[in-house]
Amino acid sequence: MKRSERLLALSEMLRRNGSRGSSADRLAxxxxxxxxxxxxxxAALENSGAPIWSRPGPGGGYGLAAGASLPPVSLSPAQAVALMAAVSASPDAPYADLAAAGIRKIVDVLDPKTKARADELAGRVWVNAASPSSRTIKSALEEAMSEQRVVRIRYTSKDGNSTTRDVEPVLFASTNGQWYLVGWCRLRDAMRWFIVSRIERASVTKAACGGHTIHEVGEPPENARPVHGGGV
Structure with missing residues (x-):
C-alpha cells in the first residue's frame, strides 16, 4: 500500500473508532x-489539519477529536474513478443522480494533479448502461422512501394487469438485474415487491407510513447486504 493510500485509510479508521482510539501498536x-x-x-495527518488527539497510558492511544471537522476529502485517482464508474454503470440505482452530483463535488475539490490523473484514468473505463427509468417516477419513489410517506403508484404486473396502489415504502432492492421497490401494499394488505421499471406513475401522498420495518420483508439472501457498513 502506498503511503498516500495508507494515510487515507488511517484517517478513516480513526474516524470509525470514534472516542475509543487505537494504540500505535494496534494500528501498526x-x-x-x-x-x-x-x-x-x-504526525503527517496532524500537520495536514486532521484533529488528532493522543492519550498516554493504558487504554490510551490516538483518535480524532469529537465534533471536530475533518480536512477536505482526499481521494486517490483510482478511488475517484471507482466512484464515477459505479454510478455511471448503475443509473437506475436509487439516488443515483444525487450520488453523481456528490461525486462531482468531491472531484472538483481534488488537487489539480490528482484530478488530472483521475480524468485520464476515467477515459480508460467504459460503461454500457441501460437508459434509466423515468426521472419523475424515481424522484417520487426516492422522496417517499426518504420521508417515509405513502406513495401512490400505477403498476403493471407480469400478466399485463394494471392497478393503482398505495404503498408504504420499506426498502429498495436489486436482484437479477432489476431494481425493486419493496413495501406494504395497502391494496393487498401485505408486503409486496414491485419492479421499478413496471411502475408507470408515482406520486407522493401526504400520508405517513404506518411503521412497517425491514424485518417484515424477511432475511436477505446470503449474497445480499445493505449499501453501508464495514463490508463495503
Whole structure:
C-alpha cells in the first residue's frame, strides 16, 4: 500500500473508532508497518489539519477529536474513478443522480494533479448502461422512501394487469438485474415487491407510513447486504 493510500485509510479508521482510539501498536499491526512508521503517519495527518488527539497510558492511544471537522476529502485517482464508474454503470440505482452530483463535488475539490490523473484514468473505463427509468417516477419513489410517506403508484404486473396502489415504502432492492421497490401494499394488505421499471406513475401522498420495518420483508439472501457498513 502506498503511503498516500495508507494515510487515507488511517484517517478513516480513526474516524470509525470514534472516542475509543487505537494504540500505535494496534494500528501498526493493522497496516503491516512499524509503530514508528504509524507515528510518522499520524504526525503527517496532524500537520495536514486532521484533529488528532493522543492519550498516554493504558487504554490510551490516538483518535480524532469529537465534533471536530475533518480536512477536505482526499481521494486517490483510482478511488475517484471507482466512484464515477459505479454510478455511471448503475443509473437506475436509487439516488443515483444525487450520488453523481456528490461525486462531482468531491472531484472538483481534488488537487489539480490528482484530478488530472483521475480524468485520464476515467477515459480508460467504459460503461454500457441501460437508459434509466423515468426521472419523475424515481424522484417520487426516492422522496417517499426518504420521508417515509405513502406513495401512490400505477403498476403493471407480469400478466399485463394494471392497478393503482398505495404503498408504504420499506426498502429498495436489486436482484437479477432489476431494481425493486419493496413495501406494504395497502391494496393487498401485505408486503409486496414491485419492479421499478413496471411502475408507470408515482406520486407522493401526504400520508405517513404506518411503521412497517425491514424485518417484515424477511432475511436477505446470503449474497445480499445493505449499501453501508464495514463490508463495503
Amino acid at each position: 499491526r493493522e497496516f503491516g508497518v512499524s509503530a514508528r512508521t504509524i507515528k510518522r503517519d499520524l
